[in-house]
Amino acid sequence: MAEYVAKPGKLWLKGEKKPKKKKSHKRKHESDDEAAAADNAIEGEVLHETWxxxxxxxxxxxxxxxxxxxxxxxxxxxxxxxxxxxxxxxxxxxxxxxxxxxxxxxxxxxxxxxxxxxxxxxxxxxxxxxxxxxxxxxxxxxxxxxxxxxxxxxxxxxxxxxxxxxxxxxxxxxxxxxxxxxxxxxSKSKFKKAKTEVEKEYGKKLSNLEMEYVNRYQSFQDHHVIVTQKSRDELRGAREKGKLHESLLDRRAKMKSDRYCK
CATH class of the missing domain: 2.80.10.50 (Trefoil (Acidic Fibroblast Growth Factor, subunit A))
Structure with missing residues (x-):
C-alpha cells in the first residue's frame, strides 16, 4: 500500500475566509478571437478595419x-x-x-x-x-x-x-x-438578424412554452398554476402547420380560471 503524503499548502485557521479565485477569461477571449477570425474567413478579407x-x-x-x-x-x-x-x-x-x-x-x-x-x-x-x-x-x-x-x-x-x-x-x-x-x-457593419418573438417561441420546448402562456394570461386560484392535462400531440401538429398560437389559445380557453378567454 502506497504511503499517503499530504499536499503542502498554507495553513488556514478556523473562521478565516479563503480568498475567492479569480476566474480566467482567457479562454473566452481566445474563443471570441477564433470566432472573429472564422467570420472574416467566411466573409472574405476585411481591409482598413471597416471595409x-x-x-x-x-x-x-x-x-x-x-x-x-x-x-x-x-x-x-x-x-x-x-x-x-x-x-x-x-x-x-x-x-x-x-x-x-x-x-x-x-x-x-x-x-x-x-x-x-x-x-x-x-x-x-x-x-x-x-x-x-x-x-x-x-x-x-x-x-x-x-x-x-x-x-x-x-x-x-x-x-x-x-x-x-x-x-x-x-x-x-x-x-x-x-x-x-x-x-x-x-463599410456597413455585419449583424445577425434578431429573431422575432414568434420565431423564438417556435424553437422552445412545448411544455415550457405552454407554461409561459399560462403564467402570462391565467388568473391563479390558491396560488397554483393550472395547466391542462391533455396530450401535447395536438400542439406538435399545430406547430408543423403554423397554427401553434391558435392551439395554445384553444387549450387555455378550456381552463375555467383563464380570465382572458371565453
Missing amino acids: RRVRDLVDVKGPVCLVSRTGAYIAAQDDGCFVEGVPGESEKRPPNEAEEYLGYTVGDEKVALKSGYGKYMCTSSSGDVVGRSDAIGTREMWDPIFQDGLIAFEGSNRRFMTVEESGKLMSTAEKVSDDAKFTLRT
Missing part, C-alpha cells in the same frame, strides 16, 4: 466601393464617366469620395449604385457606363451575380460591365470574363 467583402444581395445597401481585378478602385468623374484607378491602391487606403457609392436594392434581384456626385450608374445605348441619372429607371438597374466572393453586373442591355484596356468602364461583354469580375466592399 468587408460583399457576398450577398442584402449587403449591397449602404456605402460600398467597387474594386477591379487589379485591386484598383473604380472612381466616378465629374463628366459622368467611370474609370479604373491605380492597381493595388485598394489595399493601401480606404476609398475616397469619388470611389465611394451608395448601394440600393431594387426589388428582390436588382441593385443600383449612386456615385458621390449624386448620379446613378447606368448603361447607355452605346454600351458606356455613365453616371448622369437623377432617378432609378430600367437602365440604372443591374443584375448582380455573386460567385466565390466576386460580383459581376449585368446591365439592362444584357451585357456585362467590364473594365476596358483604357481603364474606362463599359457594359459590352457577352460573357463574364476576368475583367467583368469585381470585388464589392461595404
Whole structure:
C-alpha cells in the first residue's frame, strides 16, 4: 500500500475566509478571437478595419466601393464617366469620395449604385457606363451575380460591365470574363438578424412554452398554476402547420380560471 503524503499548502485557521479565485477569461477571449477570425474567413478579407467583402444581395445597401481585378478602385468623374484607378491602391487606403457609392436594392434581384456626385450608374445605348441619372429607371438597374466572393453586373442591355484596356468602364461583354469580375466592399457593419418573438417561441420546448402562456394570461386560484392535462400531440401538429398560437389559445380557453378567454 502506497504511503499517503499530504499536499503542502498554507495553513488556514478556523473562521478565516479563503480568498475567492479569480476566474480566467482567457479562454473566452481566445474563443471570441477564433470566432472573429472564422467570420472574416467566411466573409472574405476585411481591409482598413471597416471595409468587408460583399457576398450577398442584402449587403449591397449602404456605402460600398467597387474594386477591379487589379485591386484598383473604380472612381466616378465629374463628366459622368467611370474609370479604373491605380492597381493595388485598394489595399493601401480606404476609398475616397469619388470611389465611394451608395448601394440600393431594387426589388428582390436588382441593385443600383449612386456615385458621390449624386448620379446613378447606368448603361447607355452605346454600351458606356455613365453616371448622369437623377432617378432609378430600367437602365440604372443591374443584375448582380455573386460567385466565390466576386460580383459581376449585368446591365439592362444584357451585357456585362467590364473594365476596358483604357481603364474606362463599359457594359459590352457577352460573357463574364476576368475583367467583368469585381470585388464589392461595404463599410456597413455585419449583424445577425434578431429573431422575432414568434420565431423564438417556435424553437422552445412545448411544455415550457405552454407554461409561459399560462403564467402570462391565467388568473391563479390558491396560488397554483393550472395547466391542462391533455396530450401535447395536438400542439406538435399545430406547430408543423403554423397554427401553434391558435392551439395554445384553444387549450387555455378550456381552463375555467383563464380570465382572458371565453
